[in-house]
Amino acid sequence: MTEKSENMPAPLSSSALFQEQVKRTFRSNKLTGLGAVIFLLVLLAAVFAPLLSTHDPLIQNILDRLEGPSAQFWMGTDAYGRDIYSRLLYGARISLTIGGVAILSAMVIGTAIGIIAGYYGGKVDDVIMQFNDILLAFPTLILGLIVVAMLGPSMQNMIIAISLTSIPGFARIARAPTIVVRERDFIEACRALGYRDWRIMVFHILPNVTSEVLVMASLWLATAIRTEASLSFIGLGVKPPAATWGGMIREGFENILDNPWLSIFPGLAILLVVFSLNLLGDGLRDAIDPKTRVD
Amino acid sequence: MADTLLRIENIKKFFHVKRGFPVAKTxxxxAVDGVSFEVKRGRSFGLVGESGCGKSTLGRALLRLVExxxxxxxxxxxxVLSTNAxxxxxxxxxxxxxxxxPYSSLNPRKRIGAALVEPLLVHGLADKRQAHERVLKLLDEVGLPPDAANRFPHEFSGGQRQRIGIARALTVGPELIVADEPVSALDVSIQAQILLLLRELQESHNLSFVFISHDLGVVRFFCQDMAVMYLGRIVETGPIPRIFEEPLHPYTHILRDASPVPDPRQSRKFLHIEGEVPSAVNPPSGCHFHPRCPYAADICKKVSPDWHQVDAERGVACHLFDTGNTGPDYPKR
Structure with missing residues (x-):
């Protein structure tokens, strides 16, 4: 992967080592940096959507329906004459919010579950992880489908569904380093000092698992955005007329012969975000993976 | 004079492992098979034995880090064992x-100051400002500069880390410290510094130690009493000078003679020990030491030896001291 540096650095703690690895990854692996930059741009576009958009994303203009890209409509218009470019910007808000909130909550809950299972071990671990593996066995989309079908389509239920599909993964990721750290003497020192279990888990184990969890979060955010688009595509997403990328692809699908741009642009947007997050996550994972680590 | 601070009676700790496929056998x-000893207040009790003899498990069991x-x-x-949470x-x-x-005993993500303040706050021994002062005083006591508090563990050497570990143990003002091989991971020159530090602290804080080690020289320097362990059992106990003067158990004798004396003129014949420590999973019958004992008789293979209290201070578990026997005739050094 990266080249070995000539000057041997002083031994570093795992956190300092992680930061050092992250720096080196960005410097030596241009793709990781590219991923970070693209994702940041998309994020900014979503935040500043009202400033960047050229039209109101919801206003219909039947006279200008199904037009191709032009100076007035940069990416064309859909079947109701709405501006695709503006809808894409507002769609980014919904997609990123659903993905972000879902992954954030899944990360918190999953990490807690993983640390508890790993720290206590034995029966607690067995029961939690068996249940976890059952959830993990369902394909993400199917599980999301079941949940949304049960709760009904809405932004909040999408978040619940996607979060639920990501929790088992986070639990697994957090459990492994917990088991490693648990065996180290400083945890035994904590017990000898009479610390309660929650204190040991929150202040002594959690800081030692965060880097692994954060890396996976960046990868799984891409999955979450894709899942959101898929669910929207099959009509289980946020209700129209709100713009979502998956929903836009579906609407475009109905008129794909008249104006393929309708599906192409939201498709490209999803591709871009997923691609950038994968580049970023892969680079970060390489940074902490001992097998590819530069020592 | 010195009263008993810690008394351990007949402690047992067995571990169960499943091995084998397809039918796993338990x-x-x-690890610890019926161990008893006493630690007097203000004194150091050495626990000596080869790797895997259960001395570390014993140390953790008496603190209830393993039940x-x-x-x-x-x-x-x-x-201690029936005390509620x-x-x-x-x-x-x-x-x-x-x-x-010392590389595993400190949390890599926590600054030294934070790691030392935490026990004080958890036990309500000080408020934040007092805690900070106490930590600076502790750092000074263990021979570290005040700015150590702002640094992370990876910025310190093994010896310095061990000093931090000692400071952490001292935060809560203990009377007894179980020192589990506290110097065996360190360079010899650093070992001496840490041992002297521990001895200094023992006097200034009136500490008692259970000092676990495989190094007889270190135990002889640091402790007043000792017990020798072999495969989960104690084979001999007594005051250090008397044990080194006249070991009773053949194992103790061999250990003493194997530990070098810094005197080039003193040459002597060794009783030496054969083979490896047998597995604790399937220990030898009778006296655990019999396959390696130069004095082993038939009875040693069949019957586990009883504890013989030789006098008020000393005891030994060996058939050579059964009634009627006068003990082995060891070669003179």
Whole structure:
């Protein structure tokens, strides 16, 4: 992967080592940096959507329906004459919010579950992880489908569904380093000092698992955005007329012969975000993976 | 004179491991198999034995870091093993532990200051401002500069880390410290510094130690009493000068003679020990030491030896001291 540096650095703690690895990854692996930059741009576009958009994303203009890209409509218009470019910007808000909130909550809950299972071990671990593996066995989309079908389509239920599909993964990721750290003497020192279990888990184990969890979060955010688009595509997403990328692809699908741009642009947007997050996550994972680590 | 601070009676800790496929058999590792000893206040008790003889497990069992299967631990008149969780937290302020590996014993993500302040705050021993002052004083006591508080563990050497580990054990003001091979991971020159530091602290804080080690020289320097362990059992106990003068158990004898004396003119014949320590999963019958003992007789293979209290201070578990026997005729050194 990266080249070995000539000057041997002083031994570093795992956190300092992680930061050092992250720096080196960005410097030596241009793709990781590219991923970070693209994702940041998309994020900014979503935040500043009202400033960047050229039209109101919801206003219909039947006279200008199904037009191709032009100076007035940069990416064309859909079947109701709405501006695709503006809808894409507002769609980014919904997609990123659903993905972000879902992954954030899944990360918190999953990490807690993983640390508890790993720290206590034995029966607690067995029961939690068996249940976890059952959830993990369902394909993400199917599980999301079941949940949304049960709760009904809405932004909040999408978040619940996607979060639920990501929790088992986070639990697994957090459990492994917990088991490693648990065996180290400083945890035994904590017990000898009479610390309660929650204190040991929150202040002594959690800081030692965060880097692994954060890396996976960046990868799984891409999955979450894709899942959101898929669910929207099959009509289980946020209700129209709100713009979502998956929903836009579906609407475009109905008129794909008249104006393929309708599906192409939201498709490209999803591709871009997923691609950038994968580049970023892969680079970060390489940074902490001992097998590819530069020592 | 010195009263008993810690009394351990007949402690047992067995581990069960499943081995084999397709039908797993449960094997029992008798890590600690009926151990008893006493630690006097203000003194150091050495626990000596080869790797895997259960001395570390014993040290953790008496602090309830692993729960012993049976036996009793009495600390200053209080039964440790039946103490409930909240009383145990209070009791933990009085008994602490120092670890062997200074690289594993400190949280890599926590600054030294934070790691030392935490126990004080958790036990309500100080408010934030007082805690900070106490930590600076502790750092000074263990020979570290005040700015160590702002640094992370990876910025320190092994010896310095061990000093931090000692400071952490001292935060809660313990009376007893279990030192689990506290110097065996360090360079010899650093070992001496740490041992001198521990001895200094022992006097200034009136500490008692259970000092676990495989190094007889270190134990001889640091402790007043000792017990020799072999495969989960104690084979001999007594005051250090008397044991080194005249070891009773053949194993003790061989250990003493194997540990070098810094005198080039002293040459002597060794009784030497054959083979490896047998597995604790399937220990030898009778006396565990018999396959390696130069004095082994038939009875040693069949019957586990009883404990013989030789006098008020000394005891030994060996058939050579059964009634009618006068003990082995060891070669003179």
């Amino acid at each position: 094997m029992t590792v008798r 012993p299967d049976s036996g009793s631990v009495t600390f200053d008149g209080q039964d 909240s009383d145990m937290r209070a009791l933990r302020q009085r008994m602490q532990i120092i670890f062997q590996d």
